[in-house]
Amino acid sequence: MIDLTDSGMIVAEGQSVGILPPGTDDQGRPHEARLYSVASARCGEAGQQHHVAFTIKRVVSVIDGQVYPGVCSNHVCDLRPGDPVRLTGPYGASFLLPEDPQAQFLFICTGTGIAPMRGMIEWWMRSGWATADRLMLVYGARTVRDLAYHDELALAAERGDIGLELALSRDPGKARRYVQDALAERRDRIARHLASPNAYVYLCGLVSMEAGVFDAFAAICAAAGLDWPAIEVAMRAEGRLHMETY
Structure with a gap:
C-alpha cells in the first residue's frame, strides 16, 4: 500500500x-x-x-x-x-466501471490479474448495488495458496455480494481446471449474461487465457442459439468488453 x-x-x-x-x-x-x-x-x-x-x-x-x-x-x-x-x-481510461445501476458484470482473471478486479469489486460493494446475480468473478490460479485476496473474496461470496468461481490448474488430487472450464460449467448463466444488453465482460491476466475464454463463449452461445460473433462485435462497439492481458 x-x-x-x-x-x-x-x-x-x-x-x-x-x-x-x-x-x-x-x-x-x-x-x-x-x-x-x-x-x-x-x-x-x-x-x-x-x-x-x-x-x-x-x-x-x-x-x-x-x-x-x-x-x-x-x-x-x-x-x-x-x-x-x-x-x-x-x-487508463477504458478499463473502468460504468456508472450504470443496471449493469451486470462478468470478471475473468488469472494470477495478478485479480488486482483491478479486486478494486472494482470493492467499489461495487460500496455502491449499494452489489448482488451475486449481477457480478460473477471467475478466478484462475495454480492452487488456492496462489489466490491473492481469497479470504475476502470468499467472504464477499458468502455474503451474497458476488458470485465466485475458482479455476485451479494444480489442485492436488483433482483434474486441472482452467477459467474456460469454469465458464463451461456455468454455461446457462454465462449465456444469459452474454445475451443481455446490460452485460459487461472484463478480462485481466495472462494473454494465453484469451483464446480459451473466447472459444468457451462461442461454444456456450452456439448451444444456446446465440450468435457469439455478432454479440462480440456489439459488446466491443458499445464499450462492454474490456481486456487487459499481458
Missing part, C-alpha cells in the same frame, strides 16, 4: 500507476516506469482516503545458474514503512 496524501494523484479502480525504481539499467540510463494495476477502490484501501493498494509478485529468474531479480518488483517488495516511492500516472 502506498500513501498518496499530498501527491496530487487521484486514482480510480481499473487504472494503473507507474512506479519508477531507483538506479540505472545496464546502459547507464535511469530505469523506466513499470505499470501496476490499482487493487483498491477510489475511496482508498480499506476506506482510507489516498491509500492505494497494488498486487505485486516478486520476480526472481534464474538463467544458466545466474540470478536475475526483477528490478521494480523487488524494489517495491523491499520497501519499508515511510520509504519514498516515485510514481507516474495514473493511466
Whole structure:
C-alpha cells in the first residue's frame, strides 16, 4: 500500500500507476516506469482516503545458474514503512466501471490479474448495488495458496455480494481446471449474461487465457442459439468488453 496524501494523484479502480525504481539499467540510463494495476477502490484501501493498494509478485529468474531479480518488483517488495516511492500516472481510461445501476458484470482473471478486479469489486460493494446475480468473478490460479485476496473474496461470496468461481490448474488430487472450464460449467448463466444488453465482460491476466475464454463463449452461445460473433462485435462497439492481458 502506498500513501498518496499530498501527491496530487487521484486514482480510480481499473487504472494503473507507474512506479519508477531507483538506479540505472545496464546502459547507464535511469530505469523506466513499470505499470501496476490499482487493487483498491477510489475511496482508498480499506476506506482510507489516498491509500492505494497494488498486487505485486516478486520476480526472481534464474538463467544458466545466474540470478536475475526483477528490478521494480523487488524494489517495491523491499520497501519499508515511510520509504519514498516515485510514481507516474495514473493511466487508463477504458478499463473502468460504468456508472450504470443496471449493469451486470462478468470478471475473468488469472494470477495478478485479480488486482483491478479486486478494486472494482470493492467499489461495487460500496455502491449499494452489489448482488451475486449481477457480478460473477471467475478466478484462475495454480492452487488456492496462489489466490491473492481469497479470504475476502470468499467472504464477499458468502455474503451474497458476488458470485465466485475458482479455476485451479494444480489442485492436488483433482483434474486441472482452467477459467474456460469454469465458464463451461456455468454455461446457462454465462449465456444469459452474454445475451443481455446490460452485460459487461472484463478480462485481466495472462494473454494465453484469451483464446480459451473466447472459444468457451462461442461454444456456450452456439448451444444456446446465440450468435457469439455478432454479440462480440456489439459488446466491443458499445464499450462492454474490456481486456487487459499481458
